[in-house]
Amino acid sequence: MKSIWRAREFSTVAILVAEVLFFTWFLWPxxxxxxxxxxxxxxxLIFKYSSIYGIAAIGAAIVIISxxxxxxxxxxxxxxxxxxxxxFVEVGWPLWMCAGAxxxxxxxxxxxxxxxxxxxxxxxxxxxxxVMGIWRGTAFIITEARFxxxxxxxxxxxxxxxxxxxxxxxxxxxxxxIVFQILMTQYQWxxxxxxxxxxxxxxLFSGIRVGTIKTSAYVVSGVLAAASxxxxxxxxxxxxxxxxxxxxxxxxxxxxxxxxxxxxxxxxVAGAVLGALIFGVLxxxxxxxxxxxxxxxxxxxxxxxxxVVMDQxxxxxxx
Amino acid sequence: MARLEFQDVHRxxxxxxxxxxxxxxxxxxxxxxxxxxxGAGKSTLLKILAGITRPDRGEVRLGGATLTHASPRDAxxxxxxxxxxxxxxxxxxxxxxxxxxxxxxxxxxxxxxxxAMRAKTRDLLADLHVNVSPDRLLEHVSAANAQLVQIARAxxxxxxxxxxxxxxxxxTDAEVDHLFRILNRLKARGVTIVFVSHRLPEVxxxxxxxxxxxxxxxxxxxxxATTTQDAVVRAxxxxxxxxxxxxxxxxxxxxxxxxxxxxxxAPWFRDITLEVRPGEVVGIFGxxxxxxxxxxxxxxxxxRPDRGEVIVAGRPVTLRSxxxxxxxxxxxVPEDRQRFGLxxxxxxxDNIALTRAARGGLGRIDRRGEAARAASLVAALAIKTPSIxxxxxTLSGGNQxxxxxxxxxxxxxxxxxxxxxxxxxxxxxxxxxxxxIRERAAAGMACLVVSSDLPEVLAxxxxxxVMREGVLRGELRAETATEDDVMQLAxxxxxxxxxxxx
Numbered sequence: 001m002k003s004i005w006r007a008r009e010f011s012t013v014a015i016l017v018a019e020v021l022f023f024t025w026f027l028w029p030x031x032x033x034x035x036x037x038x039x040x041x042x043x044x045l046i047f048k049y050s051s052i053y054g055i056a057a058i059g060a061a062i063v064i065i066s067x068x069x070x071x072x073x074x075x076x077x078x079x080x081x082x083x084x085x086x087x088f089v090e091v092g093w094p095l096w097m098c099a100g101a102x103x104x105x106x107x108x109x110x111x112x113x114x115x116x117x118x119x120x121x122x123x124x125x126x127x128x129x130x131v132m133g134i135w136r137g138t139a140f141i142i143t144e145a146r147f148x149x150x151x152x153x154x155x156x157x158x159x160x161x162x163x164x165x166x167x168x169x170x171x172x173x174x175x176x177x178i179v180f181q182i183l184m185t186q187y188q189w190x191x192x193x194x195x196x197x198x199x200x201x202x203x204l205f206s207g208i209r210v211g212t213i214k215t216s217a218y219v220v221s222g223v224l225a226a227a228s229x230x231x232x233x234x235x236x237x238x239x240x241x242x243x244x245x246x247x248x249x250x251x252x253x254x255x256x257x258x259x260x261x262x263x264x265x266x267x268x269v270a271g272a273v274l275g276a277l278i279f280g281v282l283x284x285x286x287x288x289x290x291x292x293x294x295x296x297x298x299x300x301x302x303x304x305x306x307x308v309v310m311d312q313x314x315x316x317x318x319x
Numbered sequence: 320m321a322r323l324e325f326q327d328v329h330r331x332x333x334x335x336x337x338x339x340x341x342x343x344x345x346x347x348x349x350x351x352x353x354x355x356x357x358g359a360g361k362s363t364l365l366k367i368l369a370g371i372t373r374p375d376r377g378e379v380r381l382g383g384a385t386l387t388h389a390s391p392r393d394a395x396x397x398x399x400x401x402x403x404x405x406x407x408x409x410x411x412x413x414x415x416x417x418x419x420x421x422x423x424x425x426x427x428x429x430x431x432x433x434x435a436m437r438a439k440t441r442d443l444l445a446d447l448h449v450n451v452s453p454d455r456l457l458e459h460v461s462a463a464n465a466q467l468v469q470i471a472r473a474x475x476x477x478x479x480x481x482x483x484x485x486x487x488x489x490x491t492d493a494e495v496d497h498l499f500r501i502l503n504r505l506k507a508r509g510v511t512i513v514f515v516s517h518r519l520p521e522v523x524x525x526x527x528x529x530x531x532x533x534x535x536x537x538x539x540x541x542x543x544a545t546t547t548q549d550a551v552v553r554a555x556x557x558x559x560x561x562x563x564x565x566x567x568x569x570x571x572x573x574x575x576x577x578x579x580x581x582x583x584x585a586p587w588f589r590d591i592t593l594e595v596r597p598g599e600v601v602g603i604f605g606x607x608x609x610x611x612x613x614x615x616x617x618x619x620x621x622x623r624p625d626r627g628e629v630i631v632a633g634r635p636v637t638l639r640s641x642x643x644x645x646x647x648x649x650x651x652v653p654e655d656r657q658r659f660g661l662x663x664x665x666x667x668x669d670n671i672a673l674t675r676a677a678r679g680g681l682g683r684i685d686r687r688g689e690a691a692r693a694a695s696l697v698a699a700l701a702i703k704t705p706s707i708x709x710x711x712x713t714l715s716g717g718n719q720x721x722x723x724x725x726x727x728x729x730x731x732x733x734x735x736x737x738x739x740x741x742x743x744x745x746x747x748x749x750x751x752x753x754x755x756i757r758e759r760a761a762a763g764m765a766c767l768v769v770s771s772d773l774p775e776v777l778a779x780x781x782x783x784x785v786m787r788e789g790v791l792r793g794e795l796r797a798e799t800a801t802e803d804d805v806m807q808l809a810x811x812x813x814x815x816x817x818x819x820x821x
Contacts, residue, residue, distance in 0.1 A: 186683055186684055186686075187681065187682060187683055187684060188676050188677075188679065188680065188681045188682055188683070188684055189681035191665070191669060191673070191676070191684060192677070192681065194662075194664060194665060195662050195665060195669075195673055197664070198662040198663060198664035198665060199658070199661065199662045199663070199664075201658050201659050202658070202659050202660055202661055202662055203662070203673075204621065204640075204641055205621065205641050205651065205653055205659045205660065206641065206673045206674045206677050206726070207640070207641045207642035207644075207645040207646075207674055207677035207678060208642070208673070208677045209640075209642060209677075264664075265662070265663075265664035265665075266664055
């Protein structure tokens, strides 16, 4: 019997817990002062920022498991904020319709990438690199160096069902992580994605619709990146072409740290979200350490390598 | 002299004890075969010789000196040349570049000396009677010649021991003859030959002595002149060789469940018409390149025919994919199980379930039902594994092949297509796979088996269709046919063609 959780995800949880404990200890305040890291406000902040690339990392993990790679989520996030901002601010659509239109951007982005990969036969890296440039460019063409200020038309100190709007990202991330974790481990669709990523020819000979499965993976990735974009537009109150710059690497790194193998066939949705949180904690805590401000990129890069090497050593020992 | 000695060699991989104290010697200048079932420890022994792994205990000595090499490069330097089963070569580089890969000849200053390497390669190939330009890209060289290029590589470094791992699997008879002539010449020059093969007739033809391994241990070394194939098989499996299988009764007048009419796909085959009835095992025999694999793939829908039709259970079907074929009641056990058959990132249970599940939708997986079905197939096919939750990479070749068969049987097909079902599997697993095919046929399944193993075709099938150069040349009843009858049909044309060329 295979459960929803696998051993690999526990080691990602362990890394996250160890990291949190370390910073809690390291940043322990002098008597009488509140803890700068371990407090409700800061935890919400970590969740809020992690969720933007955490949501997209779910889709990126699925594409990686299917044997591909998606470099376009950062650009899709930016384009979505612009589309949502334009429709909300300039056209005056209600917010829910703007959000729906934003998600359609993701569907389109996923279909375009999968068309290039499945029909045209481009390598996923090249296809999504090209598409990334096109979407980012489209966002700049639409905005022409302006940006859409949604916050002016959104309620101040907005609460939904008693919770601050800041919780929107974390809530969406956790809900989607649960849904896709179940889809990937308990449903035929998820197993087909793993089968295609593990051995495409064998999948074809087993009667799996390889093209359809790959297309579904890119569409899911596009839609989830768009969902990140909608959340960002609402929470940050901006539609801007240069948002989420460089996020594609954080997104892929989250998936990889969470156990995804770029060879395909291996990885975990829950792991990708945990990976996003691991980076979120680092990004949040490092600047609080005196003198470590400029080391944050360096340390994040080193952490990716260390975690993946540890993972490989553990897998080698297990086999 | 280059006497090669194995002394109490042990090697374990985790809990698997691959070699448990193997000691024997290969005399200088002899041709020595190492045989054994899959999992007997041959591959590990070769990996140690090649410097890919090292023994946990014990040692290997060449000409009295202990080998301590830690990489294939060191092995070559010590005088051991390896010719591997898989094409461990560079298809994107020229023949000359392949011969000298990693140890290129250079001029002063480190610039590659292409002219010298090309000239040396030309000499080596001429010596081996291989008519291939040193400048040709290896991907444009036939499998047989690519193998000879590997031998040339070994010779370029003056190797004293030449190790060949299953070198004849993808060669035609004429190519095998050529290879053996070359090996005999090298032997006459004093090169020691270590030959690993499943094909006992070839072992007996080439080698002076035969060492048998079983379950990681040494069983014995036999003089070829004074032993028999049956005795070697008994030593390999540790029991009497199985008797020939009985055939079931076939309802001759039952309507065929698979009919193929005038099927053609250029340039592979044309005008193929055949029928398989329920309960019948039909063999397609032919030499490599006769178009048999392409025919099976076309029937199975993964390639489109130019013309002709496929009729399953009386209904003409248009198959555009493997999925269509599986839904129509066909299943295919492909020739290359690692590439086309198995997912090494999924469990054995998932592998077995995949084909059946792909027939359905994308909905929730019925883990309980799948586990029960997988467990019963694993038991029925005697697949040796500690758990169906493991990935199939821990299985031996024969058990991997049975897992692919289980995957096909899980869809309960009306027609089972099998492409070289026992290629690279050991004697015991081969017998079990034959038994399995006969049992399913007795239960009413129609089986179409492609094989280049002539004794297998004669022992396993009811009817033999002989294919040559993309055309069916004749049909024989397996019970009355002899190997000569079949070879006459399979090779006749090529021989006359060869004469014309000569």
